[in-house]
Amino acid sequence: MRPTLLLLHGFTGSAQAWAGLLPELERRFEVVAVDLPGHGANREGASVSETAEALARRLATAPAHVLGYSLGARIALQLALAHPEALRRLVLESPSAGIADPAERAARRAADERLADDIERDGIEAFVERWERNPIFATHAALDPAAAGRQRAIRLAQSPRGLAESLRLAGQGAMPPLHDRLAAVRAPSLVIAGALDPARPRAELVAAGIPGARLAVVDGAGHTPHLERPDAFLPLVIDFLQEDAAA
DSSP, X not given: OOOEEEEEOOTTOOGGGGGGGHHHHHTTSEEEEEOOTTBTTBOSOXXXXXXXXXXXXXXXXXXXXXXXXXXXXXXXXXXXXXXXXGEEEEEEESOOOOOOSHHHHHHHHHHHHHHHHHHHHHOHHHHHHHHTTOGGGGGGGGSOHHHHHXXXXXXXXXXXXXXXXXXXXXXXXXXXXXXXGGGGOOSOEEEEEETTOTTHXXXXXXXXXXXXXXXXXXXXXXXXXXXXXXXXXXHHHHHHHTHHHHO
């Protein structure tokens, strides 16, 4: 029986965000891609902790490999800490452990609340135009047009209310920071970051805090290595997840 691989997308994504990787992953794993709260068909929001608890119930019968990107990586990290029995191996792409400084966290929460209000007032198209100008996605200018089009279509299909709830309940300002708990992660862990990602230091802090974690930096990629450099991203993930089987 093939091991289960749970895929957790990022903010403004959905289960469809992994579509380009599925042919390779499904050859080796029983892949489960979910719509996180506030995204895709899952229109109700939830906190990072609440989402991790729901996923733990889903994995109650057998542990799984978990791969999370950005928002999904924060949820995967919470899952690994709260329910270590649910995980076999952990892959965190462009993760953050939250915002440690209380004042910075409060400022981020206020900014996320304003953005949530803007999404509800102005609608999804205006938000997507604004979101795609975020400097963290500057490297997307080099994306294949078809891949960029699929990414934009996923964003435009979101519910304004769902994204607003995700920001308010699961944004980095709302999430209790996990920096002081990283040493408790028991699952073998791989952290993947793009060499060009402005948020790369956050991923490096996570990798440094998890005992035995490996850090893989993908050249030529920004915040979304799975989208920008799938040729480099997939071998990293597959080789890491299959180490137990190879041994």
